[in-house]
Amino acid sequence: TRHFPKLVIVRQDARALSELLNERRVRKVNAIVSSLPFLSMPEDVQEALVAAIARNLGEHGKLVQFTYGRKSSIPTRLLKHHGLE
Numbered sequence: 001t002r003h004f005p006k007l008v009i010v011r012q013d014a015r016a017l018s019e020l021l022n023e024r025r026v027r028k029v030n031a032i033v034s035s036l037p038f039l040s041m042p043e044d045v046q047e048a049l050v051a052a053i054a055r056n057l058g059e060h061g062k063l064v065q066f067t068y069g070r071k072s073s074i075p076t077r078l079l080k081h082h083g084l085e
Contacts, residue, residue: 015045018053028058035066038073046078054082 001008010020016034022031032053037048053063063084067073079085 017051017056023057024031029056029061030058031062031064032057033057033064033066038067038075039069040063046075048084050074050084054084057084 001007008024012020012035021027036049038049041049042079057063065072065074072079
């Protein structure tokens with residue numbers, strides 16, 4: 001926040017992303033940066049998170065998921081189901 005004072009950082013459950021954006025009158029976002037531990041989450045939580053991401057990314061939005069694995073920690077079937085890659 002010191003380096004980017006106009007940046008709004010929100011610390012809240014990512015499944016509530018739609019509500020968080022609505023409160024701030026934001027329709028879609030250009031980027032989502034995540035380091036959520038998808039591999040340790042139950043499938044229903046993974047599904048809810050990916051659905052929230054897909055719903056709120058703009059048409060050319062980017063999702064960046066940090067992981068220490070060799071491939072995405074978000075299951076491919078969920079990405080495809082929600083039109084993400």
